[in-house]
Amino acid sequence: xxxxxxxxNLDTRxxxxxxxxxxxxxxxxxxxxxxxxxxxxxxxxxxxxxATVCPAQFLGTSYPVENAEVQVSFDFPQTYSYDFYxxxxxxxxxxxxxxxxxxxxxxxxxECHFQIDYQGETVQRENAAFLDVHPLNVFDQxxxxxxxxxxALTWEDGxxxxxxxxxxx
Amino acid sequence: MTDHGxxxxxxxxxTRERVRAIATTLTEPRSVEWVREQAQVxxxxxxxxxxxxxxxxxxxxxxEGDDGNTKYAPNYQLRYFNEVTELINNHTREELRExxxxxxxxIDEWKREFAVESRDELxxxxxxxxxxxxxxxxxxxxxxxxxxxxxxxxxxxxxxxxYDDVRxxxxxxxxxxxxxxxxx
Numbered sequence: 001x002x003x004x005x006x007x008x009n010l011d012t013r014x015x016x017x018x019x020x021x022x023x024x025x026x027x028x029x030x031x032x033x034x035x036x037x038x039x040x041x042x043x044x045x046x047x048x049x050x051a052t053v054c055p056a057q058f059l060g061t062s063y064p065v066e067n068a069e070v071q072v073s074f075d076f077p078q079t080y081s082y083d084f085y086x087x088x089x090x091x092x093x094x095x096x097x098x099x100x101x102x103x104x105x106x107x108x109x110x111e112c113h114f115q116i117d118y119q120g121e122t123v124q125r126e127n128a129a130f131l132d133v134h135p136l137n138v139f140d141q142x143x144x145x146x147x148x149x150x151x152a153l154t155w156e157d158g159x160x161x162x163x164x165x166x167x168x169x
Numbered sequence: 170m171t172d173h174g175x176x177x178x179x180x181x182x183x184t185r186e187r188v189r190a191i192a193t194t195l196t197e198p199r200s201v202e203w204v205r206e207q208a209q210v211x212x213x214x215x216x217x218x219x220x221x222x223x224x225x226x227x228x229x230x231x232x233e234g235d236d237g238n239t240k241y242a243p244n245y246q247l248r249y250f251n252e253v254t255e256l257i258n259n260h261t262r263e264e265l266r267e268x269x270x271x272x273x274x275x276i277d278e279w280k281r282e283f284a285v286e287s288r289d290e291l292x293x294x295x296x297x298x299x300x301x302x303x304x305x306x307x308x309x310x311x312x313x314x315x316x317x318x319x320x321x322x323x324x325x326x327x328x329x330x331x332y333d334d335v336r337x338x339x340x341x342x343x344x345x346x347x348x349x350x351x352x353x
Contacts, residue, residue: 009320010248011196017255018194022178034175044260044268045321047314060173076196077313083196104306134191134207136178147174 033057048073
């Protein structure tokens with residue numbers, strides 16, 4: 001007997017394939033900031049897509065670290081009326097994470113929040129716009145937001161922060 | 170779109186290709202108008218024509234929406250078999266077996282962490298006294314991951330069960346990694 005897997009799982013696998021393919025098409029381009037990419041945890045057990053990016057090329061300006069990762073995960077829980085996702089920029093060298101999380105946590109901030117984690121601590125968390133659009137367009141919008149946010153990031157007493165006047169999307 | 174970051178998914182895609190990209194990655198039934206908007210297509214008729222063609226080829230399903238208008242939904246049967254086929258075509262049997270073991274190890278770790286024997290048992294602990302809201306959310310998160318892991322394990326098992334038969338139908342790959350080891 002075949003038990004069809006739950007649909008959310010098939011939705012996420014289908015979407016990860018599309019995002020993976022899209023990132024893959026960027027790699028041969030000389031000016032592309034995308035370097036190796038892979039499925040997290042693996043192509044056989046897709047729970048997300050991760051890509052190594054060159055920050056200087058991604059931002060079009062000099063940047064203090066040479067490597068960063070763009071991490072993408074989506075989930076479509078049937079008990080919620082909206083999609084879950086995490087789209088984040090991770091710098092292993094500085095133990096820095098900047099990104100958007102749309103999930104069941106921090107409901108006081110609405111469906112979606114922006115977050116900065118540094119050295120294992122959350123140093124900033126703000127409400128962010130809820131994007132009621134297709135996941136491919138969510139991804140595009142957040143990548144665009146990421147460029148703005150990283151350019152606006154300031155360091156006060158050695159701690160990263162997005163100034164209040166800067167947009168978090 | 171800025172000059173930096175990554176190019177948009179719409180770059181270099183024709184109108185019909187954009188409709189196709191949205192329609193084949195839908196996660197719930199959507200109207201022509203919604204697909205048209207998300208695909209950034211100006212013509213409603215073009216979006217409608219492309220969706221109808223995708224229905225004809227079994228890529229999506231047309232269903233009647235609550236408002237009586239047609240909506241377009243994922244074809245989950247096709248989605249399932251596409252995943253099975255991709256696993257078979259791109260991986261060896263050994264890789265599939267290893268992945269099943271790795272998923273099982275993750276599930277075993279959850280069993281140990283929460284001192285339960287199954288996902289259902291973990292779900293039944295959600296009403297336990299003494300769990301604060303953060304702990305409940307954490308367990309809900311694990312429950313979702315656990316369900317996804319079980320689904321992926323099932324996909325991998327089906328890929329293994331169909332491996333030889335499907336592989337023989339794959340041009341030029343019929344002799345790839347033959348095995349006489351029983352699948353179960």
